[in-house]
Amino acid sequence: MNDSTNQIFFDQFLDEFFVESDENLTSIRQSLITLEADTGVREINPSLLEKLFRQFHTVKGLSGMVGLKEAESLAHKMESYLKVLRQDPHRLSPEGTATLIEGTQALESVIAARRDKSPPPATASISERLDALVTSPSEPETPQTAPPEAESAPAPEKERAVRQREKTGKKEQTWQFEFRPSAELSGRGVDVNRIRKRLEGTGKLIHAAPEIREDGEVFFRFVVVSRADEKVFEQWSKDGLTYAPGDEEQTAEQVAAASDPGGPPEKTAAHESVAPSNIVRVDLARVEDLMQRVGDLVISRSRFEDRVKHIEDILPASEARDLQEIHSVMELQIRDLREGVMSLRLVPVANVFTRMQFVTRDMAAQSGKKVSLSMSGQETEIDKFVVERMLDPLLHLVRNAVTHGLESGEARLRKGKPEQGNIYLRAFTEGDAVVIQVEDDGRGIQMEAVAARARERGLIDKETIPDMEILLEILCAPAFSTRNGSDLGSGRGVGMAVVKNRVEALGGSLQLETGPDKGACFTMTLPLTLAIVDALIVGVGEQVFAVPKPVVREVIEFETSSISTLENNEMISYRGEVLSLFDLCPFFGMEERPTETRYALVIGQGTGTLGLVVDRVVTIQEIVVQTVSDPLVRAPGILGATELGDRRAVVILDTAELSRVARSKDTRIEMQGGVQHG
DSSP: OOHHHHHHHHHHHHHHHHHHHHHHHHHHHHHHHHHHHHTTTSOOOHHHHHHHHHHHHHHHHHHHHTTOHHHHHHHHHHHHHHHHHHHOGGGOOHHHHHHHHHHHHHHHHHHHHHHHTOOOOOOHHHHHHHHHHHHOSSSOOOOOOOOOTTTTOOHHHHHHHHHHHHHHTOOOEEEEEEEOOOHHHHHTTOOHHHHHHHHHTTEEEEEEEEEEOTTSOEEEEEEEEEOOOHHHHHTTGGGTEEEEEOOTTOOHHHHHHHHOTTSOOHHHHHTOOSSOTTOOOOOHHHHHHHHHHHHHHHHHHHHHHHHHHHHTTTSOHHHHHHHHHHHHHHHHHHHHHHHHHHHHHEEETHHHHHHHHHHHHHHHHHHTOOEEEEEEOTTOEEEHHHHHHHHHHHHHHHHHIIIIISOOHHHHHHTTOOSSEEEEEEEEEETTEEEEEEEEOSSOOOHHHHHHHHHHTTSSOTTOOOOHHHHHHHHTSTTOOSOSSOOSSOOSSTTHHHHHHHHHHTTOEEEEEEOTTSOEEEEEEEESOSSEEEEEEEEETTEEEEEEGGGEEEEEEEEGGGOEEETTEEEEEETTEEEEEEEHHHHTTOOOOOOSEEEEEEESOGGGOEEEEESEEEEEEEEEOEEOOOTTTOOTTEEEEEEOTTSOEEEEEOHHHHHHHHHHHHHOOOOTTOOOOO
16 A cells, blocks of 8 residues: 555554544443442442453553553553552552542643644643552552663673573573562562563563452462573572463463463453444434435435325326325325434433533542532433533533532531532433433522622622523623632633523523522433424414424414513413513515514423524425525524425524524623624
8 A cells, every 4th residue: 555545554553543542431430430439438449440440451462552651651641550450459449549530630721632633632640649559559659770781781682692592502491480579679660560570580570460369469460481591590599480381371461361360461351442332423424424325315305295295186096196196105204214313313411421520539539528419311412513512511510510610528518418419410302302301409690699700790680580581691791790700610601692692502401490408400302303303383474484393392373462562572362371572574674565474493492491483484394404604604593404395495484593583682791702693
């Protein structure tokens, strides 16, 4: 292969490396959280240690294949520590667990740096801590004395010694060594690393691992294939090293397996596939391309339906029925195909939820609080595109919940609460949408303090009494915070603008429920997918619009005479309450046509419920969403465009932005980037 072909092959393999590493690290994070919960509380499950060992070993092997030496070295050190723990799980301490977790985070950073083509982070500190756990877990390190002259011999001399042994014609033999460390040996500079180098100078080191005897004594086992004379080994007995000849018939792999009963030889694990044999990884770009093809089919089916309607009146009844039947079958088949392709894009929210466990742990350690994170609905699936963009909003909400939502342990005890605070992450489906909730049982958001700061900034006037909807708008105002300073966790307002903007950019909505000492619950409602959706085709004046069906709660018909006006706001009676109306005709600058009956598309929840007024509802139809990303051609209230069966281009309404415009009119909250006319 030429250089360009080699580079393409390597780039493809590198993509596979990132995918497989992410899968392993996701599983490692879950296992480490379980390991941390069990440390010092209950017996450690050996299978959990075995699983972690194999996963770190896999990451080490993959990193070596792509030449990522920093990740390979770090994974090897964590693998070495887990080897020790496999022999004696009782040696696992809270410090050891914390080191494994921090090592995993460092490993993620190293791999991410390679992916982003940025300089790798420093890992020397965590590497030293892992080395200390492996070599001398219970003894303080002591300065090493100068090594014996034979050990400090330069590499060329060692090579000449090996060549001299080869000239003698002595047959290679397998030797097994055991090294028992002690404080006296450590004081003389004789430790496991020194012994390892000594043995490597005599031949090929094929196995090295710590082991523990029944009486608790720790020793290190080495297996070497060497031509060296036995007399060379005799003089090392004073350094705690004993030896015995190995079985000449055994291979290196068999010797390693026999001396490590806790698992199969490393060679097997290195070639082990992470994914089951019935799993095939597909590049997301290929799935996107396939989805585009399905979208073309949806549009073609719409055109076919339109032509069928035009010609069925001129065809004989039997032929018209046959044509209609073909169309109905095609519609079902394309819908099944669409759902099948969309399912390829769906991933469980557990991929994001698991990361929040590490975030909670780190923020709790920084704040000195005891925090429990409970998760439910991790198996809920959502579009990968949506999941990736929900990481930052979830991160902000969880950090705020730990640092500012939950009180300190002392404050909770004074209020009669348990010392440990609780955070709940939930995910569940609701129709064609996915709901994600972040809730804490802390102090709740102090509405009076928020309102006072909002009045200082001119966000609301003195007469306005905030409700939940207004409170959320205040919190999500850019750079709003009730704190004068900032910290690592940031205040309730810092980052909330990011949360709300990201959720609404995805076509979702954000809600808040809170009360004094009742905690706070943020609810994000998101579309299951953004590619192909069912939509309501509605008419406003001479224009036709598409509105994604998942965001519409209900369509109601009302008489124009039933509209009431209060301070230039139109409203009607709706299920015993009042429904605010937002007329699309004047918003888009179209001429209104007087009619006795109109329709309202009910969107939003709670106090954010709104009725979008349209003249007529045409049909419900599958549409292919083509978003408008170019800021030069974007228009207020427009999410994108689609094509109907009659080849008309129809714009898709951005209900989130229309709702923001309506709320800003009612609550007079200043909003960044509001709709501008003209």
